[in-house]
Amino acid sequence: MRGHGVAVPANVDLADRVLWGLTVRQVALLAPVALGILAAWRALLGTMPILVLLIATAPIGALAVALALVKIDAVGLDRLALAAIRGRRGRIVPGEPDEAPSEAVNRWTGRNQRTAPAVRGPVRAVSTDGVIETGPAGAAIGLDVTPVNFTLRSSGEQASLVGAFARFLNSTDAHVQVTVSARPVDLSAYLAALDARCAELGTGPLAVAGTAHKEWMSRLVAGSTLLRREVTVIVTAPHPDGADYAARQVEATAQAIGVEARRLDGAEIAARCRYTVDPFGTATARTAMRTESGHGTRQ
Known part of the structure; x- marks a missing residue:
């Protein structure tokens, strides 16, 4: 009897395409801008030169298209812009603020440095x-x-x-x-134990092999991380x-x-x-x- 595999989606959070290959979020971003630009052109076409209308409306349309379609690391540009607006201003550091470095900088520079706010994660x-x-x-x-x-x-x-x-x-x-x-x-403890073990072996062939191995490990640790x-x-x-x-x-x-x-x-x-x-x-x-x-x- 032949078994049947289970299809696992590559991305279960992939948004549905609803109109011309665009998602609901993209349509919600582009439609108001497109309608606004169209209304502006119809109202001002007879009173303003076409070049002026293009210069005024092209950046707005380009910005809307970029926010709706451009992605950076699979994240939409509109989400990144919203995160930047809602994000915390200033420097942030993990844990509780430490006063010692700030006081040292104040003494060295003679300036009053503000303490960076602490990051509050989801863990309680x-x-x-x-x-x-x-x-x-x-x-x-x-x-x-x-x-x-x-x-x-x-x-x-x-x-x-x-x-x-x-x-x-x-x-x-x-x-x-x-x-x-x-x-x-960190192999320092291992090298110290290996050195002590080689000292216990005396001067036999096993001690020579152990010393050579320890020297090779020391060069390896010193030459690279x-x-x-x-x-x-x-x-x-x-x-x-x-x-x-x-x-x-x-x-x-x-x-x-x-x-x-x-x-x-x-x-x-x-x-x-x-x-x-x-x-x-x-x-x-x-x-x-x-x-x-x-x-x-x-x-």
Whole structure:
């Protein structure tokens, strides 16, 4: 018996085309402008030169067409313009405002610098077991999923992976967000342990091989920044039970395709959020690190 595949739309949020290939939003933007320009031409055509009418109405029509049709990164220009108008003015920083950097700048420059306002995100609280409370949006759970080298798989394996992912998306009613990030790898502890282990081995062939490996790793770390890929899946549902069910669906799908999915606790969620909004550390943290390093050197 021949099986039938399930068609999964490429973009379920794609707007419907209602008139001449235009969406309802585009028609709502273009129709009033077109009618206004037409009315202006009919009323002023006999009293004003055509060139003057063109100069007066062409920029308005071009602006309306750009707002309705132009997209930047799949986002309409009208939405970007609205976000710019409604957006916050001035500088923004993650977390609570820190007075120390501002006071230092005031002392150095002699000017009174205003403190940048803090960014208020949707997260209300994060429990110790990793449940994220987002207020009216419900609850979310984060999972760490090991990556899959898709390009090295055969065509049959690739089709199986895509089918499993499509079945998961088609079966869940939760909002699913997949974030792939690259983070630096700190191998200082590993190199220190390797150095201690080589010292314990003495002067035999194994010690020589271990020392050579340690030197090679040291050159590798010194010559380039090593990165590790981190895949975070966030499932959001109106209630914590729904988020828990969606997280179990992610774990089952990961097990079916041969990868590991592990729920993140509250500390891990906070660390990943902190790295996302502030990957290089705040000014206060960097200053503290430099101060500690300087004290250690002087001692």
